[in-house]
Structure formats: structure tokens, C-alpha cells
Amino acid sequence: MHLLPRVLRIAALLVRYRLDDVIDDAHRFRILRWARVLVPRARAEIASLPRGERLVLALTELGPIFVKFGQILSTRRDLLPADIADALTALQDKVTPYPGSVARTAIEKALGAPVEERYAAFDEQPLASASIAQVHAAQMLDGREVVIKVLRPDIRERIDRDIELLRALGELANRVHPNADKIRPLDVVAEIESTLLNELDLQREGANASLLRRNFLNSDDLYVPEVIWSHTTAGVLTLERVRGIPVDDLAALDAAGIDRVRLAEKGVQLFYTQVFRDNFFHADAHAGNIWVDASRPANPRFIALDFGIMGTLSEQDQFWLAENFLALFEQDYQRIADLHLRAGWMPENVRMDELESAIRAVCEPYFTRPLSEISLAAVLIKLFQTARRYRLTLQPQLILMQKTLLNIEGVGRLLHPKIDIWATAKPVLEKIWWKRRGPKAMLKRLRQRVPEWLAATPDMPQLMHSYLEQVTSGKLEVRIASEDLRRLETHSRRGPQLAVSLTIGATFALCAVALQVLDTQTLRIGGVCVWAMGAAAISAVAFIAALRSR
The missing domain is CATH 1.20.58 (Methane Monooxygenase Hydroxylase; Chain G, domain 1)
Known part of the structure; x- marks a missing residue:
């Protein structure tokens, strides 16, 4: 019963933003039927917005944790319509900062010493504030500039409370929704819970950053800030401070003389290098987490930020995915169908000729266009959606990889609208895969x-x-x-x-x-x-x- 007021508020928001229309068979949810009667409908300017934008507004009003839920849910393109997934990807995780004095107290508690003993300087004015943590500038005793990421106060209790609410809603949907077996609401809630709890461990995030830095040490393509382990715990992460230009600030990039064409190509190559060479990729690679090093305009490189969500694939999934990519590059539909079956992604009773025909129907319209206009991520999404008709089974890691590829291609086309994704990706994947599988x-x-x-x-x-x-x-x-x-x-x-x-x-x-x-x-x-x-x-x-x- 203690969840009832929160449930009622959510139901009221759904109706106010006309999101009850988004839910299939909403008449099955009695609470929505009552809310439709009691809650005034959305204003005309809101009602005219696309449903994805209305959902973003509702999540923002529900609070920062639900904004984070929306961001995580955007990775599940296998469950969401494309317009809603795109809208959720655009959610900005920016919330009102809490007082710097509270952050100082949290840092001292985590490090077991006054801030003045651990840092030469500490700025109580935050550089950024998000739903999980807040970032402050500081200076080490040896003069190095750093940033301190510290968890928001009482964040664990808030997440536990909202997860309990989500689980209750998931159980309700599991009982009454006609497509519950396909949507698997409780599995989705469990995935969101796991991701959020991982983000609460800043030492884990530090380990992610450390491994990614080691993979690209002295690289001309990517720079990862150093973790200051002596000043890092589960509640506080201290990183080398880096400066750069946000990747979506095209005017600043042009003013700095950055070679955007070369940068776009590097972005695509970096994706395949992380996935297939290192089997460890940045899975939250939106524009807010990617900067550009302005000190090297002719040979630019990216700067990675925020390492809370990283992706890995099993050896088997790596193999099947790489082989599918290579078959796609060669337009070998029969091999794609065969690989889907051999990977165990499809039931064995699926007819090979039918699956091959369905794959051809998806891919052929794309190949009539110039290669520079083809999105590999879009083709992959369409393939997965088509394969779902044949009871495709995919792991969350593959969905996360698919979402990351979509982000990377988006960044690449933002920097260079005419980039040929296929010509850029194919030789990189072939070279990496030969090294991984050669004699x-x-x-x-x-x-x-x-x-x-x-x-x-x-x-x-x-x-x-x-x-x-x-x-x-x-x-x-x-x-x-x-x-x-x-x-x-x-x-x-x-x-x-x-x-x-x-x-x-x-x-x-x-x-x-x-x-x-x-x-x-x-x-x-x-x-x-x-x-x-x-x-x-x-x-x-x-x-x-x-x-x-x-």
C-alpha cells in the first residue's frame, strides 16, 4: 500500500501526457480507466507533440531516477518502437545540483580524511550534476588537476524505492498484458536494476576506465583519463581532468581546425576495435560523453568520459556477430541465415529458405542506395526485427552493442554527413578478425x-x-x-x-x-x-x- 500514492501519480502523468494511448490494450489497466475520468487531458501544445517527446516530458517530471530508467530502456530497441527509442536516447541526465558542502562531507566520509588533507584545492561549485552523481573540480597535493565524482546523498535508498515500484508495475503488466511473454517486463526491470546498481559502485567505474585506458594507451585515436586510485572508493571516483570540445559542437570543431572527416572515420573504426579486438566497449557513447582533443587538429582524437556502462560479448557471440557483419558486407544472405541458426539465435525448426528470403527482403532495398547512405546499424536493427518473427533470441549484450553502433554511426554522420560507413568499417573488421582468428x-x-x-x-x-x-x-x-x-x-x-x-x-x-x-x-x-x-x-x-x- 505504501506504493499506491506513487502509482497514482504515475497513472495521472500517463493520462495528462496522453501516454495511456501508447500502452497497448490500456483498457485492461483499471487504474488508467479511472485516471482518464479524473485527470484533465494534456494541453493542446503537449497533445500535438509526438508520443516519444511526450514520454520524455513525463519521465523528466517523475524525477532523475526515471530519467535514468528511460536512458537504460532506450538500449532495448528489440522491445520498443523506433520513435520511442530515439526519443528516449535524447534524454538529458541533468538535474539540479545539491550543495557543495554536502558533496564535501560525502568525500570526507568515503576517503576517511578531511578534504584539505587529500586535495590541495576543492571547488564546491559542481562542474556537472546528474541523477546518480555530481562532479567537482579539484587539485591534487602534487599540483595535478583532477575531477571528483561523488554519489548523490541517499541515492541508494531512492533507487531501491523506485525499483520496488517498477517491479510492482512489471508484475502487474506480466499478469494482464497480452504480449507479456514477448516484452518480459520483469526481465527488463531486472536489467535496469542491475545497470543502476553497477553505476552506484564508482570503484567499478574506475576499473572500467582503467582497462579502457590500458587498451588505448598512447593511441592516436582515443584518450582516456587516468584514474587516481589512491583517491577512489565505491562512493568517490577521482580522475585526471581533461579538456576538449563536445563532439556535437561543430562550430567549435571547425574554429579549432579539426579534420572532421578523419575524426568521423576514426569513430567508426574505434567501435569495431573495441568490440572485436578488445571485447570491451564504451556502451554509453552519446555526444555528451565524447569530447575531441583540440590540441591536434590534423590528427584528431576522441576523449572518452563516463564509464558507468561498458559492454562485453561472449567469445561465441563475438564470433557469430563478426561473421554476420562480414557476410552482410558481402551481401551473402544465405550465410547470414545459416549463421543465425548455427549461433542458436533461432529455433532449429525454422526453414532456411524462408529465413534467407526474409533477410533478402530487408537488405536489398538498402543496397540500391549509394553505400555512403547506408546505415549498418539500421540494417542490423531491421534484421533483428525481422528475425523476431521467427522467435529470435538475443542476449542483452547484443542489444547494447546494437545501440552503441547506432550512437557511433550517428556521431560519424554528424561529423561527416557523406561518410561511407561500409567502406570505413569493412577493412577494419577484416583486419581485426584475421588477427583474432588467423594462424x-x-x-x-x-x-x-x-x-x-x-x-x-x-x-x-x-x-x-x-x-x-x-x-x-x-x-x-x-x-x-x-x-x-x-x-x-x-x-x-x-x-x-x-x-x-x-x-x-x-x-x-x-x-x-x-x-x-x-x-x-x-x-x-x-x-x-x-x-x-x-x-x-x-x-x-x-x-x-x-x-x-x-
């Missing part, structure tokens, strides 16, 4: 596994002996863990021959690795390999003989 990368991964294999080597004879005993005695059992594995039953008779082939193949592979890894004389290595291959051959013969004796 040298494969050999490096094999070298890393050698110590593990060598440690397991003494156990191999006993394991082989136990396996042979089970085979010859008829006690070997094959347990199928899923429907996918059940298909292997039809090939069970090929299992022994396959095991022999794998044994010999693994031996040759290990010898090849040893030739590259072991720091011994060539002749000695050759002798070891000959002995190992001989042992493998003897084992294989004994294996086959044992099988034939059954």
Missing part, C-alpha cells in the same frame, strides 16, 4: 593451453585404460543431455573410429605445438614427436583390436 592467433591460444595439457598428461594412460575396459566389457554408457545431442545416437557406431582419429589427430597437433613452444633442440623434439606418434599408433591398434574382440 598466429590460433598458435598463441595453443601455446597458452600447453601447460594445462602437460599437467593432464600423466592421467591420460589411466583414463584410456578405464575407457577400454568399459568398451570391452560392454559397460560403456552414452548419456544424452539434450534433444540436440540425441541426434548423435544415430552415429554411435562411428564413435570408436572417431575416437581413434581424434587421438591420433590430437597427438599430431600437440607435437606441432611442441615444436613451436618447447625451448629444446630440434633433434630432441623430433625424437619426442616420433615417440609420441608411435605410442599413438600402438594405442590406436590396441583400441581397434579390443573393439574387434567384442
